Amino acid sequence: MTLIRRALVAIGVAGGVAAVLRLRGSGGTPPQRGGWRELDPSELR
Amino acid sequence: MRVAVVGLGAVGARAARQIASTAEVDSLVVSDPKADRVSEVVASLGAKAEPGEVGADLPEADVVVLATPGEAQLALARTLVARGTSVVCTADGMDVVRGLLDLGPEAEARGVTVAVGAGFAPGLSCVLARFASKRFDTVDEIHVARLGTGGPARARQHHDALGGEAVDWRDGGWQRRPAGSGRELVWFPDPIGGADCYRAELPDALLLVPAFPGVGRATARLAATRRDRLTARLPMGRRPHPEGGLGAIRVEVRGRGSGGIDVEILGAMDRPGVASGAVAALAAVEVGAGRALEVGAAGLAALVDPGRFLGLLADRGVKVARFG
Numbered sequence: 001m002t003l004i005r006r007a008l009v010a011i012g013v014a015g016g017v018a019a020v021l022r023l024r025g026s027g028g029t030p031p032q033r034g035g036w037r038e039l040d041p042s043e044l045r
Numbered sequence: 046m047r048v049a050v051v052g053l054g055a056v057g058a059r060a061a062r063q064i065a066s067t068a069e070v071d072s073l074v075v076s077d078p079k080a081d082r083v084s085e086v087v088a089s090l091g092a093k094a095e096p097g098e099v100g101a102d103l104p105e106a107d108v109v110v111l112a113t114p115g116e117a118q119l120a121l122a123r124t125l126v127a128r129g130t131s132v133v134c135t136a137d138g139m140d141v142v143r144g145l146l147d148l149g150p151e152a153e154a155r156g157v158t159v160a161v162g163a164g165f166a167p168g169l170s171c172v173l174a175r176f177a178s179k180r181f182d183t184v185d186e187i188h189v190a191r192l193g194t195g196g197p198a199r200a201r202q203h204h205d206a207l208g209g210e211a212v213d214w215r216d217g218g219w220q221r222r223p224a225g226s227g228r229e230l231v232w233f234p235d236p237i238g239g240a241d242c243y244r245a246e247l248p249d250a251l252l253l254v255p256a257f258p259g260v261g262r263a264t265a266r267l268a269a270t271r272r273d274r275l276t277a278r279l280p281m282g283r284r285p286h287p288e289g290g291l292g293a294i295r296v297e298v299r300g301r302g303s304g305g306i307d308v309e310i311l312g313a314m315d316r317p318g319v320a321s322g323a324v325a326a327l328a329a330v331e332v333g334a335g336r337a338l339e340v341g342a343a344g345l346a347a348l349v350d351p352g353r354f355l356g357l358l359a360d361r362g363v364k365v366a367r368f369g
Binding site for chain 1: 176230232234235311312352355356359364365366367368369
């Protein structure tokens with residue numbers, strides 16, 4: 001009985017950790033150089 | 046040219062307004078199940094616009110823009126193609142887009158065009174991909190990211206897309222992955238900036254792969270918040286908003302040209318409902334005027350001259366930016 005209870009608790013904790021990791025993600029790096037520039041009409045033709 | 050718009054929601058009403066202000070268009074028929082909505086739109090559009098009869102068959106026109114909720118568009122497009130009328134569809138659901146592309150052989154046999162996914166993304170994103178590819182001899186990869194939604198129908202599609210199954214093109218085959226996975230920080234045009242994007246059930250790759258034979262990878266990602274991802278597989282808890290805020294798209298094309306391997310990144314920022322209306326209207330004018338590059342069913346990457354299209358779109362206020 002104790003074994004089953006511990007297993008259930010472990011599964012619950014692992015599920016909670018997985019859910020937090022899935023939602024939070026692991027960060028990211030913004031572009032280090034460059035930027036957005038609107039295209040001039042002459043560049044489109 | 047006579048154009049019809051079926052469905053007067055956030056996208057349809059904008060498309061109707063853009064079409065009515067186009068010199069090449071002589072008359073515009075608008076129809077919607079809500080009679081008061083039709084009267085309201087006709088009254089605001091001036092002399093060119095006339096109401097379609099409520100409950101009548103689809104209006105007669107050189108080209109018909111379908112801006113109804115996605116599921117209805119397939120049956121309507123099938124009827125129009127059988128009648129020999131060209132169609133511009135704004136639906137962006139995966140199953141609807143597949144069904145519309147399947148109309149290709151019949152459309153080709155009848156000499157008509159079915160423009161599939163003529164909205165913000167897919168739609169403008171396909172045109173940007175084609176424009177970006179002009180500097181390459183060979184296109185290796187196309188990656189599309191989208192942020193924001195237009196009207197309520199698109200908000201529902203956004204919700205469903207995060208709970209479905211993403212389909213990416215990778216090394217000559219379709220790869221299915223769970224939507225909501227594959228987090229990537231994507232930098233959209235200012236003032237949107239960075240947003241986390243995830244795989245989602247988006248049809249962009251279905252439209253891009255046939256338009257770029259030999260492409261190695263084609264993927265689409267959708268910007269989402271933590272709450273979006275947490276609730277994606279649940280029913281929508283509240284009614285979707287009537288109109289979304291600012292949205293953006295970013296299209297990254299990798300390819301090989303005379304200078305070796307390179308990357309071109311283009312983007313656009315606008316209210317998705319407004320931009321979708323402008324794209325659908327412009328696509329309808331191009332198709333109705335016989336300027337579509339091919340008959341059959343295809344996305345805009347295969348149907349329009351990208352430079353001309355983006356130039357006309359800029360005249361209508363939808364601007365394109367390059368990252369570099």
